[in-house]
Amino acid sequence: MTAVALPVVAPRPAPRWRSYRFELLKLVSLWRVRVLLLACWIAPGAFVAVVGQQSALPADTVFGRLMHSSGWAGALVVLAFACSWGLPLLTALVAGDVFAVEDRLGTWRHLLVAVRSPRRIFVAKTLASLSVILLLVTGLAVSGVVGGLASTGNRPLTGLDGYRFSGAEVAGRLLLAWLCVLAPTLAFAAVGLLGSVALGRSPMGLVMPAVLAVLLTLVELLPLPVAVRLALPSQAFIAWRGLFTEDPQTGPLVVGVVVALAWAAVATTAAYHLFLRRDFTDLANDGSGRRVLLAGVLPLLALTAGSGLVVAVATPASGSGIDQAKLETSLATAYGHLYRLQTDELHRPAVTEAQLATSAACDKGGSLVADAGPGTDWRCVVTWHLPGTTAVGTAIYQLDVTADGRYVADGDGPQEVNGFFQVRAPYGDAPNPLWQFDGSVDLLSPPRKD
Known part of the structure; x- marks a missing residue:
């Protein structure tokens, strides 16, 4: 009887779309993500509707003193609050834990057997977290607009130079403002991915975007040179206000968007290379603070210094920018x-x-x-x-x-x-x-x- 050699079929990685769908379902099934989705789609509108009926308004927030005069002011207050704390916190809770959860559960080996490609795992997890973050941001924007218009109405809005914007003008600029703040949101999300990859089950990986937001908030209170201020990844979280003047102040906003996108690219690339070099056979190897410093913090600091130099040379920036x-x-x-x-x-x-x-x-x-x-x-x-x-x-x-x-x-x-x-x-x-x-x-x- 003659033995017949059977063809050897090499194992193939799981399809990209299936990997992405699997990671997205894993994220959406988490109770905290469901709570965040519910809160982002309901809470801003309810907040604006309630505050818009009060006699005391949040006058210390930009456009807060105008919430009685225009429903669009409430939508802009939501945007201002989101840029201050909401968006960095959301990125921490989603992107900051998307890799670390596998370390806590000890499921890396099972995932690698199923997918067979670390590259596809990284791409799938990154795209899944990005999709959830975009859904959360969309909820904040839509809920704020609906709540403002329902409580106060579609009335003209007084801009930051006293110019009266019609409802259609405000809607267009508000949409552009939300699109622009997506850039720093992606930057904070990338920092969350980097922390989740590099620090493993350590809780510091989860809070890295929030810690960065607090640090940048404190730094922005200082009288920094304008070139340094514009080189920070959170600049677009503030510069969107310049869209609400008769002649839009687009210079700081464009610089802020470019810097934030550069941060997102550098941090994501660092996370990607750290993930591919990781030894998944060693269960004790779940992260290192040294790797964060060498592969993540130092490149981002170098990027900030380079951005400040470019802004100082290529723009008319001088001093504090206020004279x-x-x-x-x-x-x-x-x-x-x-x-x-x-x-x-x-x-x-x-x-x-x-x-x-x-x-x-x-x-x-x-x-x-x-x-x-x-x-x-x-x-x-x-x-x-x-x-x-x-x-x-x-x-x-x-x-x-x-x-x-x-x-x-x-x-x-x-x-x-x-x-x-x-x-x-x-x-x-x-x-x-x-x-x-x-x-x-x-x-x-x-x-x-x-």
Whole structure:
């Protein structure tokens, strides 16, 4: 009897689509992911709807003081809260645990037998976590818009320069803002992947995006040079505000998006190479802090330093990006727009910005202090011309300017111009629009030539 040699069939890796679907189902089946999905699709809308009916508004949040006047303001408040803490926390809970969970459960060998390709495992887990994060972000955006419009309505929104945006204009810019903040969200997610791969079952891998967010928040409070500030991966979480001025302040936003995408690419590449070099036969080998330092932290620090150098050379960035001329221009523009709004609400004859010829003169802390940089000691005098007369109007403002270019102008007289009193807006009684308002300075705008 002759032996017949059977053909040897080499084992093939599982199809990519099937691996991705398997990892996605594993993520969605986790109770914490389901809770996050439910919260992101319901909580923002409920929050906006409830706060929009209260007398006290979150005036310390950008657009918070406008939640009674426009439903779009509530949607922007949701975006601001998400950028501050929500998105980094979501990426930590999803991407920061997608690899480490296999270490805690001891299932790496079973997964490798089923899939037979570490590369496909990495791609499948990365795409699955990205899909869940996109679903969470979509829920935040949709819920905020629905809650705002349901509670306050589709009314025009006053931008950060006093310009009135229609509902269609706000919708387009809000969509663009959410798309832009996806870049830093991907950067934090990539950091979560890196921590999950490199630190294994250690809880530090799970919290790395959150720790990075806290660290960057503290750093951003400092009066950093604008080139360093724009080189941080969280810059786009702040720079989206520049979209809500009549002439969008796109420079800092574009830089922030590019830097964040570079962070996402570097961190994901580092995680990928660490994952492929891992010895899965050693059950005790589940991560190393040294590998995080050498393969992850050092390349990201080098990327930040290089980004700062490129920004300093390729842009007109100088100093803190905040100076007297920029503040005067921004305040004069905002005052001109808001004066027209006040005129309409007081039922006075209509005027234009050209007729008003508004200008501002600002000083920081007196003659012994340089007129540049953030601070609470900015004092500005706005002047304008009343149409048909030779009279010149004046108004005084105290400005609180933060290091990221946002400022709050607080009216300091005369009372009948920028003091607190009620006006009759289309939606009911509202505070005088010239009393307190938010503004924004373009950190990358070139110096004004007198």
